[in-house]
Amino acid sequence: MKTNTNYHAVWLVLMLSFGIFFCNSGRWNEYPQGVHYWAQSDRFALSLMYLEDMDFLNPRTFVMNTVDGKVGVEFPIVPYISAAIVRAFKAEQFLPFIYKSLNLLILFFGFTQLYLALSGIHRKEWSILLIIAFWLFTPVLLFYSFNFIPDTAALGICLVGLSKYYLFLKIGDRRYVFNSLIWLTMGSLIKLPVMIYLIAIILHFAIRSMSAKEKIKSVLIPVLVGFIGISLVFFYDYFFMIKRNKELWSVVFMSKPNPVLNFKDALSIIKGMWFLRMEYLT
Numbered sequence: 001m002k003t004n005t006n007y008h009a010v011w012l013v014l015m016l017s018f019g020i021f022f023c024n025s026g027r028w029n030e031y032p033q034g035v036h037y038w039a040q041s042d043r044f045a046l047s048l049m050y051l052e053d054m055d056f057l058n059p060r061t062f063v064m065n066t067v068d069g070k071v072g073v074e075f076p077i078v079p080y081i082s083a084a085i086v087r088a089f090k091a092e093q094f095l096p097f098i099y100k101s102l103n104l105l106i107l108f109f110g111f112t113q114l115y116l117a118l119s120g121i122h123r124k125e126w127s128i129l130l131i132i133a134f135w136l137f138t139p140v141l142l143f144y145s146f147n148f149i150p151d152t153a154a155l156g157i158c159l160v161g162l163s164k165y166y167l168f169l170k171i172g173d174r175r176y177v178f179n180s181l182i183w184l185t186m187g188s189l190i191k192l193p194v195m196i197y198l199i200a201i202i203l204h205f206a207i208r209s210m211s212a213k214e215k216i217k218s219v220l221i222p223v224l225v226g227f228i229g230i231s232l233v234f235f236y237d238y239f240f241m242i243k244r245n246k247e248l249w250s251v252v253f254m255s256k257p258n259p260v261l262n263f264k265d266a267l268s269i270i271k272g273m274w275f276l277r278m279e280y281l282t
Helices: 002-023 037-050 077-089 092-122 125-136 139-145 151-171 175-190 192-211 216-248 263-275
Strands: none
Touching: 037 077, 037 092, 077 092, 077 175, 092 125, 092 139, 092 151, 125 139, 139 151, 151 175, 151 192, 175 192, 175 216, 192 216
């Protein structure tokens, strides 16, 4: 049955790859455009600047309101790897394609792991395959899956972490708990909101284990690993993003809460959605 499941996983990747590439035909190697083009440009700029200097902990953009465009940003592993591939093969002209393809591959890896976890337990391969295909081909995810935004890679890694924890719940092997925590920590480094899932799984594991009256040691070790992951994310985000941006007086990757407080605020959001309707509804 395992061979049959792996066979379907290969078909999942091939089918979805063909579909995404077909839907994005004509803009495979194009520069940032469309919805969030400014945010896309900032992320792509990181990769372009890494072509000049592969100093991972000193990312730069083309916004020159700081020395050499230095900025603080969430863990820029995708821009860095994209630049490393381009430098290795001397293919600077294909950087947009390589960057977006790497994001897409990470997302596919996440969906493939989710498929393998579900089909390995429920044995309904084609039903699960169909559900995942419908999910991936929703308009918003279809647009962002082949993009420069880091949320795509973070989602893929998050799905891996959730898939591993699901296997723990069904099989009971604690190795899946540690795998889940590691993957979700990596996802949180790339995009901080993934930490919501990391914290949720730590709490769920702790409550579930204590309710089952398991040994304290067997509960504390995974919880401790989870909190080490959370501490690592906070350490990086504080010292290499928040603190650095304050020192550099950079606002490129800094944001602040922007709640809807009145009807005027709500109307401005509706106008923005209407302006971009053709991007989201294509």
